[in-house]
Amino acid sequence: MLERRNRSADAPHEDLVDHLVRSTPLQRGEAARVVLDVLAYFDETTEEFVRRRHRELQSLGLRNEEIFERIRHEMPHRAVAPPDLSARQLRRLVYG
Numbered sequence: 215m216l217e218r219r220n221r222s223a224d225a226p227h228e229d230l231v232d233h234l235v236r237s238t239p240l241q242r243g244e245a246a247r248v249v250l251d252v253l254a255y256f257d258e259t260t261e262e263f264v265r266r267r268h269r270e271l272q273s274l275g276l277r278n279e280e281i282f283e284r285i286r287h288e289m290p291h292r293a294v295a296p297p298d299l300s301a302r303q304l305r306r307l308v309y310g
Contacts, residue, residue, distance in 0.1 A: 227253075260296040263289070264307045278305070 227249050234245035258266070264285055271281040282301040289296050299307075 256293045260289070260299075261307050263292065263296075264299075264304055268304075268308045 231245045267285050282304045
């Protein structure tokens with residue numbers, strides 16, 4: 215993930231950056247950052263996703279029972295659907 219953030223977006227994704235510049239009000243540098251952010255988002259592992267979503271939902275005041283149920287329903291909609299994990303498996307990803 216870090217490697218992608220440090221790598222220049224011009225070479226491998228120049229066509230996508232060009233498209234964003236043509237189709238949005240974004241400047242070239244902004245479009246390149248958007249592409250890198252999206253790539254980093256989709257590079258997120260199942261464990262990273264579960265931990266991030268747990269923190270986000272916990273900060274909204276949700277309880278673990280609600281959080282793990284919500285995460286279980288969100289996971290199949292990821293770009294590459296991870297395996298179906300039980301609430302116990304999700305809890306172990308967060309707390310070890």
